[in-house]
Amino acid sequence: QKEVEQNSGPLSVPEGxxxxxxxxxxxxxxxxxxxxxxxSGKSPELIMFIYSNGDKEDGxxxxxxxxxxxxxxxxxxxxxxxxxxxxxxxVGVRGSNTGKLIFGQGTTxxxxx
Amino acid sequence: xxxxxxxxxxxxxxxxxxVALRCDPxxxxxxxxxxxxxxxxxxxxxxxxxxxxxxxxSGLPSDxxxxxxxxxxxxxxxxxxxxxxxxxxxxxxxxxxDYGYTFGSGTRLTVV
Numbered sequence: 623q624k625e626v627e628q629n630s631g632p633l634s635v636p637e638g639x640x641x642x643x644x645x646x647x648x649x650x651x652x653x654x655x656x657x658x659x660x661x662s663g664k665s666p667e668l669i670m671f672i673y674s675n676g677d678k679e680d681g682x683x684x685x686x687x688x689x690x691x692x693x694x695x696x697x698x699x700x701x702x703x704x705x706x707x708x709x710x711x712x713v714g715v716r717g718s719n720t721g722k723l724i725f726g727q728g729t730t731x732x733x734x735x
Numbered sequence: 736x737x738x739x740x741x742x743x744x745x746x747x748x749x750x751x752x753x754v755a756l757r758c759d760p761x762x763x764x765x766x767x768x769x770x771x772x773x774x775x776x777x778x779x780x781x782x783x784x785x786x787x788x789x790x791x792x793s794g795l796p797s798d799x800x801x802x803x804x805x806x807x808x809x810x811x812x813x814x815x816x817x818x819x820x821x822x823x824x825x826x827x828x829x830x831x832x833d834y835g836y837t838f839g840s841g842t843r844l845t846v847v
Contacts, residue, residue, distance in 0.1 A: 626777075630775075654834055656834075656835055656836075658836075664840075665824075665826055665838040665839060665840055665841050666778065666826075666836075666838050667838070668831075668835040668836065668837070671833055671834065671835050710777050710778075712777075714834060720766070720783045720785070720790060720791055720830075721766060721768075721783075721830045721834045721836075722768070722780055722783060722791065723780070723836070724780070725770075725777030725778045725779070726777050727775070727776050727777045728776075728777050
């Protein structure tokens, strides 16, 4: 079992729809969770981080964390073609005071006009 | 990304050749990471520096990989006797106050 798992996709949604990206992790003690966006040929860029159970909203993006079920999700409202990218889920390593992260393989999102 | 520069942007190496990849962060940044990203995969941790101290090198895949940051600023990742499986994008990252990373633009290494 991989430590951080994502469906590789591609996930295809029409423009204006809600895109839902999911991630599960194996270490129940993990405390920090991140979503990165990576355009083809570019490096990852941080979209959101979440530490507490529940929802965290930032513009069109909402991160959801459920520690009991060990999953974290990212919702993108009013999806735009410019949102087409690979979305990487990352989890902080428990007990690491260095900030080391474990990444999932990423989910490719395609937003069709 | 803003704040961290990597060079070269692309590197083609013949199998068995040694390579050196450079990461140049903005001054004063304490925490620096190296990650390896294979095609179609997420980044994988290689090593971590706090200033000049290499506090975690557990992700280095073999003793052919070596990283240094002698003055706590510029870091170099060196790969000796490159193999085809070393072909990947090598990413340098700086950790922010929220523990999120800012990544450099990466070096794409192709071993032929």
